[in-house]
Amino acid sequence: METFIKDLRFAVRGLRRTPGFTIAAVLALSLGIGATTAIFSVFHAVLLRSLGFGDEQRLVWVTAEQRGYGWKHGGLSPPEVVTDLRTFPLFEASGGVTRQTASLFTDRAERVDILAVTSGFFEALGVQPTFGRTFTPAEDLKGNDAVVLVSASAWRRRFGADPSVVGRSITLDGRPHQIIGVLPEGFSYDGQRDFYRPIGFSQEQVSNARGYRFIEVVARLKPGVTLETTRKELSALAARIVQDHPNNYPKEFGWGLLADPIRDRFTSTTREPLLVLLGAVLLVLLIACANVANLLLARSAQRGREFAVRAAIGASRARIIRQLLTEGLVMAAAGATLGVMLAMWSLSALLASAPRQIRDLANVRLSALVLAFSIALTGVTTLIFALLPALRASKVDLVSSLKDGAHGSAHGGRLRSFLVAAQVAISIFLLAGAGLMLRSFGRLVSVSPGFEVEGAMTAVLAPAGPTYDMGDGDVGGTLPGYAARRRYFADAIRAASALPGAQAAGGIDRVPTVRGWGQTYFIEGFELRPGEPNPTDEMRFVMPGYFAAMRQPLITGRDFTAADDAKAGPVVIVNQAWVRRYFPGRDVIGKRFRLDELNQTRWRTIVGVVGDAKDAGLDKPAPPVFYLSALQDPPDRLTVVVRGNVSAAALREALAAVDPSEPVDQVRPLEDVLATALAVRRFPLQLLGVFAALALLLSALGIYGVTSYAVAQRTREIGLRIAVGASPAGVVRMVLAGSLRVVGAGLLAGAAGALAGGRLIAAQLYGTTPYDPLTYAAICIVLGLVAVVASGVPALRAARIDPMDALRTE
């Protein structure tokens, strides 16, 4: 221990004596360790951290698949949740869950995100309320469902942490709901929500609504039951369900039940991009290590005599290696300290730019485990960057090093060149990833969504009060709530149209890029192949004026008008993709179809064809879509779109005035809706871009350092060359050629590696391949230019060497 402290003291003293070296090395390490720590903390929070549910290993996420359509992880229907799965013998408890919004009325109307669940949900998760109780099976049914559980944070924020809150009443969707309990601190299923309430099935839904699939199920396996057994038994259950209800589960659906570990529910979509990012940041750390190793090699070459003296007076090779590793550890510890501070600072920036879609980002913090990771990383980093130089430095030629007049050893040149080439190769790898994603993002941004994005304001109305009750919410329902909705939506569009600056106004249930409903239907005159199921396509509900407000072109036929109301014959508009899919090259105006639901007997006539919009997302081809008239079939919600110079405040005010008891949500420009859709792609792109820039910077420093060192080592030789007639340009060319040979080797290796590893990000690319030649050409040019600048500075210095000075120094 005493010798370790001595080594530490010596290391600190040596580092203080060479501030330039120390700053460069510590900075490089802090960038590498800091970035790795920041990404690991995200990785840990999203993928590794406990989900907060008890005995997570026994929890499964149950969903449906339709192999006939290649669909996975679809919703389940009320009978499947309440009848079939609740009695499944391998489950200790199970419960359904779906996301809803509700209007909470206090002194004003407010839209709140709700998690609607069935009884058994909290029991399956192993969650006990802090106060009160959870939902009973009786409360699964409409009429008994006016009860609500409050999250701990809402309990503090909205109710002042009042322990007597249980039993009090709040107004959700215009109906009083009794608070029956407060959930424990920190509980969250898929994000923070204030209220949890029963889904509230009708008796009809529980008995028959097998086509009404919108619920996911969480189940706790009985002790000792394996996932494999569960899957096997669920498969048998699904087969029985299909056999018992052939009308609801046509064979061609290939319907089945899936069980996956609960963690997959939250991480399946984020795992791959996060692994790519973690890989990228580890590569940056590797570059930093190579950089510091290079600096250490140069430094230890200059310290050759010191190591020789130590060896001469009795230090063994192991002892010298230990000394050098201690010096490395001191640098790494300084780098880690700075790196962790950098990580703390960069995390807030990182989280601010992260998309909301990634669960648990709110939990990202530098926890004890993350700090332990950083410490371990520091140890590993030290070994990576310090061991090689230490091994080399300790292999000292005692006789020549101890001679009077001996200078630093010039050994290790090849190793230093190799390290620079490796840095360049890794940089190319990262630059290729970032370049491809940037190109892909550029393509995505330039994709026409099929409508005009700029100059339109949107707002979401989701009337939920008793006036607007839709019962089971079926299309074509006849409850008074349907008529109230028609009036409310029509009034809202009128109010928006009347705003000063408004050029056109309309509405749709969900704007393109926001997922809509899939609907199975029967098309008159379209012949199915034997065994082919009726088509299922995207169904959207629009108000008259919507296509004009979006500037989505009408190709043939007509738009909906105010006359297409409940009294008129049902009409429908389709997009061009629909025509291409079912009647390519033919006139479809006047063709009819009907929705494939028990209560849907009416034929709907096609009255118009509109241009395609990127309904499924900018990165996907426009799917076939049919639009129903919202005046005939009012949807659960309406996104109002106003074209023109209309402010968010003005639109909010105008819509709120239509029905003050209903909240107006998400008032934002149409561009923001698209930006949200792009955020999931922008986030990894931004990070990968930062890592690639860091890699480039570190590589430039590496190239500069090695070229400078080579020039310093060759001062006498260069002086001699100049003395015998070499021109300055010739010297520059000579130095550049030496440096660029190394860069070229790294460039080739990196490009080959990037081409081979391109498939890692292939899934995240759009409109380009992992082998895009333009991207590769661009990054090679960028890195080439950086290399020329980085080695050009020492090359110019070499050209200015005074031959007399250089020869005298020896």
Add this chain to the structure above:
Amino acid sequence: MAETLIELQNVEKVFLTDEVETHALSNIHLTVKKGEWLAIVGPSGSGKTTLLAILGLLDTATGGSFMIDGKPVRDLSPADRAHVRNKHIGFIFQSFNLIGDLTVFENVELPLTYRGMAPAERKKRVEEALNRVGMSHRSRHMPGQLSGGQQQRVAVARAVAGDPLILLADEPTGNLDSKNGQAVMKLLSELHQAGSTLIMVTHDPAYARLATRTVSLFDGRIVEETGSSAA
């Protein structure tokens, strides 16, 4: 009759450069007794420094046998050689070779640290050694703050602090002016009189005369020996 401390039999050193053999040392027979002061002289390139490096276990002989204190040392492993250097040999170099980042005290202490000696014992020995060379008042200084003569005195202190069997000095006055050179030689004389065994490479015949015996090298061979090996 004094005990034999070093015995070289038919030692040779051959360097291979681009398949060209260079015989740096040939047929070296040399015996050094305890308490003896041996000077090795010869023109540049005669093999003096190579011989000293072999004697100090900094380099290995290509052939022949080499014993220190009756034990063969030619084929020792690098770790064992380091151990022998640390325990039995003290070096004094022409260019002092102090470590610039260590204080005078720490430089002298370094070989004792490598020996694993207890801190109190180390302190005592370092203070004694610095006293012996008259540098105890500079123990907290860095080498860069000392004159050449002072640095060489510190180097001598470092060499003797571990109480080695042999002191090897390679042109110990080569980088010093005559006054400092004489002072260092006086110090070496005192060490010899106190019983140390000294082997010194020098160009200077006047300093060589201070030794009890002189060996002259030419083209890697011992061509002349003067003086007596009896200490």
